[in-house]
Amino acid sequence: MDIEAFRKAGYQAIDRICDYYASMHERPVVSQVKPGYLIETLPENPPEHGEQFDAIADDFQKLILPGITHWQHPNFFAYFPTANTFEGLLGDLYSSSVANPTFSWLASPACTELEQVVMDWAAKLFGLGDQFLCKSKVGGGVIQTTASEGAIAVCVAARTRYQKLHPDAKLEDLVIYTSTQTHSLGTKAGLVLGLEVRALEVKAEDEYALRGSTLKEALEADLARGKRPFVVIATVGTTSSGAVDELDEIGEVLKDYPSIWYHVDAAWAGVAFACPEFRSAGKLDAVNKYVHSFCTNFHKWGLVNFDASALWVTDRNYLTDALDVTPEFLRTKQHDAGLVVDYRNWHLGLGRRFRSLKVWFVLRSYGIEGFQRHIRKGIEQNAYFASLVCASSEFELMTKPYLGLSLFRLKAPESVTAQGLAATNDLNRALYSRLMEDSDKLYITQTLLNGVICLRFAIGAQRTEIEHIDRAWKVIKTSAQAIVQAL
Amino acid sequence: MDIEAFRKAGYQAIDRICDYYASMHERPVVSQVKPGYLIETLPENPPEHGEQFDAIADDFQKLILPGITHWQHPNFFAYFPTANTFEGLLGDLYSSSVANPTFSWLASPACTELEQVVMDWAAKLFGLGDQFLCKSKVGGGVIQTTASEGAIAVCVAARTRYQKLHPDAKLEDLVIYTSTQTHSLGTKAGLVLGLEVRALEVKAEDEYALRGSTLKEALEADLARGKRPFVVIATVGTTSSGAVDELDEIGEVLKDYPSIWYHVDAAWAGVAFACPEFRSAGKLDAVNKYVHSFCTNFHKWGLVNFDASALWVTDRNYLTDALDVTPEFLRTKQHDAGLVVDYRNWHLGLGRRFRSLKVWFVLRSYGIEGFQRHIRKGIEQNAYFASLVCASSEFELMTKPYLGLSLFRLKAPESVTAQGLAATNDLNRALYSRLMEDSDKLYITQTLLNGVICLRFAIGAQRTEIEHIDRAWKVIKTSAQAIVQAL
Numbered sequence: 001m002d003i004e005a006f007r008k009a010g011y012q013a014i015d016r017i018c019d020y021y022a023s024m025h026e027r028p029v030v031s032q033v034k035p036g037y038l039i040e041t042l043p044e045n046p047p048e049h050g051e052q053f054d055a056i057a058d059d060f061q062k063l064i065l066p067g068i069t070h071w072q073h074p075n076f077f078a079y080f081p082t083a084n085t086f087e088g089l090l091g092d093l094y095s096s097s098v099a100n101p102t103f104s105w106l107a108s109p110a111c112t113e114l115e116q117v118v119m120d121w122a123a124k125l126f127g128l129g130d131q132f133l134c135k136s137k138v139g140g141g142v143i144q145t146t147a148s149e150g151a152i153a154v155c156v157a158a159r160t161r162y163q164k165l166h167p168d169a170k171l172e173d174l175v176i177y178t179s180t181q182t183h184s185l186g187t188k189a190g191l192v193l194g195l196e197v198r199a200l201e202v203k204a205e206d207e208y209a210l211r212g213s214t215l216k217e218a219l220e221a222d223l224a225r226g227k228r229p230f231v232v233i234a235t236v237g238t239t240s241s242g243a244v245d246e247l248d249e250i251g252e253v254l255k256d257y258p259s260i261w262y263h264v265d266a267a268w269a270g271v272a273f274a275c276p277e278f279r280s281a282g283k284l285d286a287v288n289k290y291v292h293s294f295c296t297n298f299h300k301w302g303l304v305n306f307d308a309s310a311l312w313v314t315d316r317n318y319l320t321d322a323l324d325v326t327p328e329f330l331r332t333k334q335h336d337a338g339l340v341v342d343y344r345n346w347h348l349g350l351g352r353r354f355r356s357l358k359v360w361f362v363l364r365s366y367g368i369e370g371f372q373r374h375i376r377k378g379i380e381q382n383a384y385f386a387s388l389v390c391a392s393s394e395f396e397l398m399t400k401p402y403l404g405l406s407l408f409r410l411k412a413p414e415s416v417t418a419q420g421l422a423a424t425n426d427l428n429r430a431l432y433s434r435l436m437e438d439s440d441k442l443y444i445t446q447t448l449l450n451g452v453i454c455l456r457f458a459i460g461a462q463r464t465e466i467e468h469i470d471r472a473w474k475v476i477k478t479s480a481q482a483i484v485q486a487l
Numbered sequence: 488m489d490i491e492a493f494r495k496a497g498y499q500a501i502d503r504i505c506d507y508y509a510s511m512h513e514r515p516v517v518s519q520v521k522p523g524y525l526i527e528t529l530p531e532n533p534p535e536h537g538e539q540f541d542a543i544a545d546d547f548q549k550l551i552l553p554g555i556t557h558w559q560h561p562n563f564f565a566y567f568p569t570a571n572t573f574e575g576l577l578g579d580l581y582s583s584s585v586a587n588p589t590f591s592w593l594a595s596p597a598c599t600e601l602e603q604v605v606m607d608w609a610a611k612l613f614g615l616g617d618q619f620l621c622k623s624k625v626g627g628g629v630i631q632t633t634a635s636e637g638a639i640a641v642c643v644a645a646r647t648r649y650q651k652l653h654p655d656a657k658l659e660d661l662v663i664y665t666s667t668q669t670h671s672l673g674t675k676a677g678l679v680l681g682l683e684v685r686a687l688e689v690k691a692e693d694e695y696a697l698r699g700s701t702l703k704e705a706l707e708a709d710l711a712r713g714k715r716p717f718v719v720i721a722t723v724g725t726t727s728s729g730a731v732d733e734l735d736e737i738g739e740v741l742k743d744y745p746s747i748w749y750h751v752d753a754a755w756a757g758v759a760f761a762c763p764e765f766r767s768a769g770k771l772d773a774v775n776k777y778v779h780s781f782c783t784n785f786h787k788w789g790l791v792n793f794d795a796s797a798l799w800v801t802d803r804n805y806l807t808d809a810l811d812v813t814p815e816f817l818r819t820k821q822h823d824a825g826l827v828v829d830y831r832n833w834h835l836g837l838g839r840r841f842r843s844l845k846v847w848f849v850l851r852s853y854g855i856e857g858f859q860r861h862i863r864k865g866i867e868q869n870a871y872f873a874s875l876v877c878a879s880s881e882f883e884l885m886t887k888p889y890l891g892l893s894l895f896r897l898k899a900p901e902s903v904t905a906q907g908l909a910a911t912n913d914l915n916r917a918l919y920s921r922l923m924e925d926s927d928k929l930y931i932t933q934t935l936l937n938g939v940i941c942l943r944f945a946i947g948a949q950r951t952e953i954e955h956i957d958r959a960w961k962v963i964k965t966s967a968q969a970i971v972q973a974l
Contacts, residue, residue, distance in 0.1 A: 030593070048854055066597075
């Protein structure tokens with residue numbers, strides 16, 4: 001494809017993306033295709049001769065779009081929102097156009113320096129302390145692929161630091177601490193590093209937050225039996241229920257265990273720190289007072305399209321001590337002179353995308369004010385949804401709504417509750433299955449909270465308005481009535 | 488930014504990308520900015536109020552482009568080529584537009600199924616055996632971020648498999664085998680997993696290829712002292728010199744050690760398997776006969792822009808046994824029924840980009856024929872470059888050129904060789920420093936090959952023609968003359 005053909009195909013792509021967004025609300029939110037729909041349609045071999053790009057672009061509309069679950073759909077309330085803004089999209093486009101792997105400063109100085117700048121901007125936007133700034137030359141921020149990969153990098157840094165402090169510690173005895181509510185990133189870090197993960201219990205009466213006392217008890221018991229906890233992953237806004245762990249209590253406990261790394265995962269909720277009024281509930285003060293590392297995903301609720309997971313550390317040397325690879329062919333005089341950051345030593349891979357550009361585009365186009373407006377809108381909408389649940393006699397909220405997330409369930413009639421929790425769970429599972437039959441109209445997810453099946457309603461898609469919430473609520477109510485009537 | 492503003496900004500982006508490619512040859516290949524150029528220019532805080540997009544887009548031209556090292560530049564001969572095609576760029580654009588994290592089939596069926604289809608296409612394009620096909624339902628391919636992350640995933644699978652076979656094996660005793668020529672991915676995998684890496688020696692007389700006998704000796708010695716090698720990472724086309732390890736010999740040795748995983752990294756060279764005439768030198772038969780996993784990067788020489796690292800395994804269960812995370816909120820009825828692949832369990836993270844789309848666009852637009860033409864062009868150009876080196880009296884080739892890579896150095900005059908290898912190395916380091924002063928005109932890298940400093944000339948950028956090689960050669964010769972005259 002030559003430059004003029006690209007211009008034509010590029011204009012067409014832009015037009016079709018405009019059409020996609022203009023008509024998205026008419027599409028089913030969850031893709032309605034059956035397993036194998038595409039595998040069975042496409043040829044088994046690549047074509048011998050090149051095809052016209054027009055035909056390829058048309059196939060995207062015909063074959064791919066029907067197989068897309070539209071995460072930007074106004075009726076998407078599942079998992080957590082995945083951001084996509086036009087600004088982010090343009091950032092990604094410009095960044096793709098200068099394709100380079102940005103593994104060292106010299107490989108493309110702009111990529112490295114812009115990442116330092118926007119990570120400092122973001123740190124200030126979210127109210128993080130100066131110790132997290134790149135400008136500090138001690139701490140600093142880095143854009144990771146996902147919060148999972150960031151957590152692996154953090155655990156590697158924490159393990160290396162711990163082993164330096166305790167050269168006698170055996171890998172078999174090392175333990176990663178999470179809570180039972182930690183995102184799968186905790187489990188995955190354990191799987192990848194081959195280390196034990198201990199998921200500490202949380203209680204409903206604590207709103208599923210990890211308490212300092214639980215941590216202390218576990219630490220004492222584990223240390224007594226020769227185990228070596230070396231990192232605690234706490235969460236602000238758990239995936240299941242939006243719980244905020246007791247970061248202060250945890251920090252106070254960890255004061256007595258200075259070789260344990262303290263990581264806070266706020267992959268979803270962290271971007272709400274852009275609004276000062278949500279900092280206290282998310283325990284930002286404790287983040288600034290106690291932790292070694294903090295993560296939040298721009299690509300969830302933060303207006304920047306996937307992938308852009310922001311990770312900050314208070315001491316960059318812990319990352320580079322653990323992850324530095326600099327063979328001869330990667331040496332540069334700027335690195336040797338200590339003048340520049342080489343981000344390859346801050347993450348798992350070598351090459352990396354130029355992701356700071358889309359963050360820069362979004363932060364400049366929205367400004368602090370626009371970013372705050374977006375966050376506040378989602379939270380207000382969720383307050384409205386929660387009020388609908390509260391006002392209904394058939395449903396109940398299962399936790400205090402947090403930011404853009406509400407957990408609720410269908411109240412079981414007495415005939416069901418008499419059979420115990422399992423029967424109420426079955427009823428809500430049935431409701432969820434029924435709702436999935438309407439997955440062209442709305443998409444929500446279910447979760448298991450200390451044995452209780454709950455429905456999750458997560459708000460934050462840019463195009464969601466109150467009318468969409470009203471409509472979703474109507475579908476949920478109608479489905480519930482059908483389920484109850486069928487009892 | 489609303490839809491119409493996006494249309495305008497999108498057209499502008501396409502036009503500017505056209506301009507960028509049309510005028511790229513006029514830009515300096517390596518960015519000429521000084522460390523701190525951007526950090527010192529940009530404000531320290533994000534703007535309070537949103538800015539006009541026009542100004543933001545203009546700043547990309549004014550502030551970012553001068554800080555870009557142009558990997559697509561026709562005079563870029565450093566590292567390895569990084570692919571970028573308009574087709575790949577358009578694929579990435581469409582994929583960004585339907586932003587979703589594709590961690591399960593249901594999250595967007597098209598993303599999962601297209602990945603299976605294109606990875607089977609690619610397997611056939613490269614002549615991989617049926618055991619690597621997704622269609623086999625046993626093996627299969629998955630697109631990883633980079634070869635480093637793929638190697639970590641492979642090592643995790645290998646470790647898990649080994650520990651199942653040898654439950655008594657201690658982590659402290661596990662060893663990852665590489666050669667001294669393995670890409671930094673070997674070291675990084677060891678750093679991440681916290682395991683010992685043993686880099687086996689290679690010899691100049693073997694053209695820097697790892698031999699079976701070296702492996703066997705190391706295995707016997709390590710096993711005798713209680714060590715547990717559990718994975719061997721061999722390479723087709725090492726980064727330093729393009730060496731091809733003796734895959735057959737290694738495979739034969741490993742027959743006696745069935746619990747050791749055999750991974751072949753062909754991150755750069757693997758795409759040359761698209762041309763049948765290069766399969767024998769790259770030992771494709773041995774890949775098909777012996778190995779558990781194989782990796783090649785579309786995003787290096789393979790026409791698909793970063794990131795798109797292709798990894799195949801002969802048994803997908805080894806990946807999913809090691810990496811499966813499926814909490815309640817990620818369960819889907821299609822997964823429970825075993826009907827679909829959920830790629831989250833094939834890699835390190837949870838969410839992932841829809842990367843198969845750009846691979847699909849490229850393979851369809853080029854066809855097998857066009858892909859082969861691109862590879863052959865680079866190899867022919869390198870044969871031409873090598874012939875220039877051979878014909879000159881001042882330079883010598885340091886290895887047999889392989890595919891698009893030549894290693895050479897300045898022959899030292901007798902007065903220098905009399906002082907030993909260090910002096911010849913110093914001379915070539917001086918030549919390299921001098922060439923870096925001309926880094927606006929060409930970009931090559933240096934490497935250290937068993938103690939010998941060599942210059943690397945890597946060909947493969949789409950826009951490189953014979954005239955660029957001639958011009959580069961002239962710069963190299965002129966610089967060398969200046970260095971020699973100054974002796």
